[in-house]
Amino acid sequence: xxxxxxxxxxxxxxxxxxxxxxxxxxxxxxxxxxxxxxxxxxxxxxxxxxxxxxxxxxxxxxxxxxxxxxxxxxxxxxxxxxxxxxxxxxxxxxxxxxxxxxxxxxxxxxxxxxxxxxxxxxxxxxxxxxxxxxxxxxxxxxxxxxxxxxxxxxxxxxxxxxxxxxxxxxxxxxxxxxxxxxxxxxxxxxxxxxxxxxxxxxxxxxxxxxxxxxxxxxxxxxxxxxxxxxxxxxxxxxxxxxxxxxxxxxxxxxxxxxxxxxxxxxxxxxxxxxxxxxxxxxxxxxxxxxxxxxxxxx
Amino acid sequence: xxxxxxxxxxxxxxxxxxxxxxxxxxxxxxxxxxxxxxxxxxxxxxxxxxxxxxxxxxxxxxxxxxxxxxxxxxxxxxxxxxxxxxxxxxxxxxxxxxxxxxxxxxxxxxxxxxxxxxxxxxxxxxxxxxxxxxxxxxxxxxxxxxxxxxxxxxxxxxxxxxxxxxxxxxxxxxxxxxxxxxxxxxxxxxxxxxxxxxxxxxxxxxxxxxxxxxxxxxxxxxxxxxxxxxxxxxxxxxxxxxxxxx
Numbered sequence: 001x002x003x004x005x006x007x008x009x010x011x012x013x014x015x016x017x018x019x020x021x022x023x024x025x026x027x028x029x030x031x032x033x034x035x036x037x038x039x040x041x042x043x044x045x046x047x048x049x050x051x052x053x054x055x056x057x058x059x060x061x062x063x064x065x066x067x068x069x070x071x072x073x074x075x076x077x078x079x080x081x082x083x084x085x086x087x088x089x090x091x092x093x094x095x096x097x098x099x100x101x102x103x104x105x106x107x108x109x110x111x112x113x114x115x116x117x118x119x120x121x122x123x124x125x126x127x128x129x130x131x132x133x134x135x136x137x138x139x140x141x142x143x144x145x146x147x148x149x150x151x152x153x154x155x156x157x158x159x160x161x162x163x164x165x166x167x168x169x170x171x172x173x174x175x176x177x178x179x180x181x182x183x184x185x186x187x188x189x190x191x192x193x194x195x196x197x198x199x200x201x202x203x204x205x206x207x208x209x210x211x212x213x214x215x216x217x218x219x220x221x222x223x224x225x226x227x228x229x230x231x232x233x234x235x236x237x238x239x240x241x242x243x244x245x246x247x248x249x250x251x252x253x254x255x256x257x258x259x260x261x262x263x264x265x266x267x268x269x270x271x272x273x274x275x276x277x278x279x280x281x282x283x284x285x286x287x288x289x290x291x292x293x294x295x296x297x298x
Numbered sequence: 299x300x301x302x303x304x305x306x307x308x309x310x311x312x313x314x315x316x317x318x319x320x321x322x323x324x325x326x327x328x329x330x331x332x333x334x335x336x337x338x339x340x341x342x343x344x345x346x347x348x349x350x351x352x353x354x355x356x357x358x359x360x361x362x363x364x365x366x367x368x369x370x371x372x373x374x375x376x377x378x379x380x381x382x383x384x385x386x387x388x389x390x391x392x393x394x395x396x397x398x399x400x401x402x403x404x405x406x407x408x409x410x411x412x413x414x415x416x417x418x419x420x421x422x423x424x425x426x427x428x429x430x431x432x433x434x435x436x437x438x439x440x441x442x443x444x445x446x447x448x449x450x451x452x453x454x455x456x457x458x459x460x461x462x463x464x465x466x467x468x469x470x471x472x473x474x475x476x477x478x479x480x481x482x483x484x485x486x487x488x489x490x491x492x493x494x495x496x497x498x499x500x501x502x503x504x505x506x507x508x509x510x511x512x513x514x515x516x517x518x519x520x521x522x523x524x525x526x527x528x529x530x531x532x533x534x535x536x537x538x539x540x541x542x543x544x
Contacts, residue, residue: 005328007305008304008306029327029328053326053328054308055307099304137370264352264425267426268376268427268433272426
């Protein structure tokens with residue numbers, strides 16, 4: 001086995017204390033000589049003389065920094081084009097072993113600046129006696145909205161922003177109490193989680209509602225919808241204004257319905273804990289796109 | 299026995315694929331004498347056209363009634379999945395399994411249903427139990443997995459196992475070409491190198507750790523893998539774009 005065989009590539013976000021990184025790991029049978037080419041938003045690594053045992057394709061990442069990784073095989077080796085959303089410092093290290101790992105670390109400092117001093121109020125819909133929709137098997141909306149809210153809070157925790165949950169347990173809470181918390185904390189954004197319910201079990205997909213009184217909130221809703229769909233691969237039920245959110249004045253506010261709980265498939269998907277992380281990542285990606293656009297317009 | 303796992307990323311395997319040919323192609327140049335090829339049971343079943351859309355099933359009254367009783371996180375919680383289980387095992391075995399499950403509940407023991415109705419029913423993946431684009435399907439357990447394992451051994455020369463693994467450290471070996479390979483795979487696959495999401499690594503080569511691996515002088519990480527983390531503590535983020543590869 002003199003040729004390095006590329007067997008796998010994966011990526012993950014690591015939340016080191018105050019220094020989160022996106023890590024891309026290339027696994028191979030033996031080390032290869034990497035040749036690196038850098039462009040502002042793209043890093044290309046050529047594994048010289050290597051052969052791909054893994055399937056060569058474009059892998060969607062969308063972790064807030066890395067967009068996708070394109071793997072292709074050439075006569076001179078295997079190339080990995082890593083597309084990032086914004087320029088980011090990077091470093092390559094090696095971890096000998098079986099498989100041998102070539103690790104590319106990307107700094108996520110940019111997100112630190114983008115999220116600095118932002119205040120989020122996250123609202124898990126329903127609660128207590130108000131169970132919300134019920135899935136065809138047994139899942140209750142009040143429980144899954146709680147999981148969605150805590151997943152988003154967990155993902156925001158390492159960033160320098162403040163997050164508040166409107167409810168932290170299984171109890172009823174009026175809409176006014178939820179909105180009051182957002183107003184009291186002077187939230188930069190209010191995100192309410194719900195799931196859609198229909199008597200027609202074939203209805204499925206993701207929808208995002210927005211505060212029609214908040215400027216550009218429609219854009220935010222569209223970006224959020226697109227990014228959630230990219231992550232969880234569901235169909236779109238579109239965006240629409242939510243008149244209830246008008247009570248928040250001009251505060252950007254969203255009601256996110258990532259899935260339809262009355263649909264057999266989507267209720268089943270809610271049993272997988274990674275779905276909640278993907279929804280949270282989709283929302284964060286939507287926010288990044290929105291703030292980037294705001295910056296550009298300014 | 300200490301061993302290493304080498305997951306291999308594949309394309310999205312469909313019913314058009316031949317699992318034996320895929321195992322041969324993806325492990326070529328990676329697998330060596332003494333290694334074991336492990337394949338996830340769900341992709342074996344998919345290549346055997348055992349991924350079924352629930353709308354094609356039309357569950358009967360018995361399936362609609364019985365699906366209320368198993369654990370809701372289990373694989374027979376929907377009427378179509380229960381209907382497929384009835385078709386696989388037969389009504390009598392299913393009813394005997396139900397009677398055994400009731401008895402088990404009375405004495406506080408679990409798993410009696412599968413013991414009587416058939417172990418293969420435990421390998422059914424209900425709706426949304428498999429990764430995209432098969433999340434709409436119910437995936438039955440693989441048909442004659444021993445034959446598949448033998449064919450892979452014949453095609454590659456390496457021992458093969460068909461395994462069902464989950465993230466709660468349960469490893470079920472459905473078929474193996476030798477008892478030793480089953481024992482090794484049970485230990486090696488405990489951390490689920492197949493992945494439970496969109497990792498796309500249904501083929502894993504298990505390599506046995508030997509004294510002459512050449513890695514004995516390196517440190518070993520908490521999973522027992524030889525490891526030598528290099529320069530990770532450097533303040534590299536202060537040097538934008540600097541290539542510090544070794």
